[in-house]
Amino acid sequence: KQEVTQIPAALSVPEGENLVLNCSFTDSAIYNLQWFRQDPGKGLTSLLLIQSSQREQTSGRLNASLDKSSGRSTLYIAASQPGDSATYLCAVKGSNYQLIWGAGTKLIIKP
Amino acid sequence: EAGVTQFPSHSVIEKGQTVTLRCDPISGHDNLYWYRRVMGKEIKFLLHFVKESKQDESGMPNNRFLAERTGGTYSTLKVQPAELEDSGVYFCASSQPANYGYTFGSGTRLTVV
Numbered sequence: 521k522q523e524v525t526q527i528p529a530a531l532s533v534p535e536g537e538n539l540v541l542n543c544s545f546t547d548s549a550i551y552n553l554q555w556f557r558q559d560p561g562k563g564l565t566s567l568l569l570i571q572s573s574q575r576e577q578t579s580g581r582l583n584a585s586l587d588k589s590s591g592r593s594t595l596y597i598a599a600s601q602p603g604d605s606a607t608y609l610c611a612v613k614g615s616n617y618q619l620i621w622g623a624g625t626k627l628i629i630k631p
Numbered sequence: 632e633a634g635v636t637q638f639p640s641h642s643v644i645e646k647g648q649t650v651t652l653r654c655d656p657i658s659g660h661d662n663l664y665w666y667r668r669v670m671g672k673e674i675k676f677l678l679h680f681v682k683e684s685k686q687d688e689s690g691m692p693n694n695r696f697l698a699e700r701t702g703g704t705y706s707t708l709k710v711q712p713a714e715l716e717d718s719g720v721y722f723c724a725s726s727q728p729a730n731y732g733y734t735f736g737s738g739t740r741l742t743v744v
Binding site for chain 2: 565613
């Protein structure tokens, strides 16, 4: 049974710092891994999608890596800004097309 | 391209009442999914439609929940009768094809009092 863990559960850093969010999963048989952002009271915004054959994806200041063999993904945020404050969620899609979710990392960027 | 649309955005109902949530997927997306997040828990899968057919409904919690997707376009999720533990945020997503990334709607926040 696939399990997804995100560490840390919460993170508070000063503006301008680079930071890394971690996601681990127990079953390497995945189709893809997706990072989402959720703002309070809002929906889920897809940030990056990494297919199982890929090693990383980049979008602006965001870079996500995938190491399927070790069951890990990282989301790197460069030059953090207060607007990056949100909950970041990692989800993996398996052969049954279901997304299995982590509990999220609540990120606060202090001005 | 219009995204995934859900409504209502919020619904407050009394225990025992009926509520129907609606999801309009991205046009042309055959795959439609329902997920929910109850307070303090991870987001959990409810079910997956391929066109109008239920591909996987293993996540539906009980028979008080009924999902339909007539004509393979929009979908509804009915909760009847609602219980307190049904409170949470219900998300809908669509994808094409099924093994590609999801696009989520903004969710419906359901509060049962």
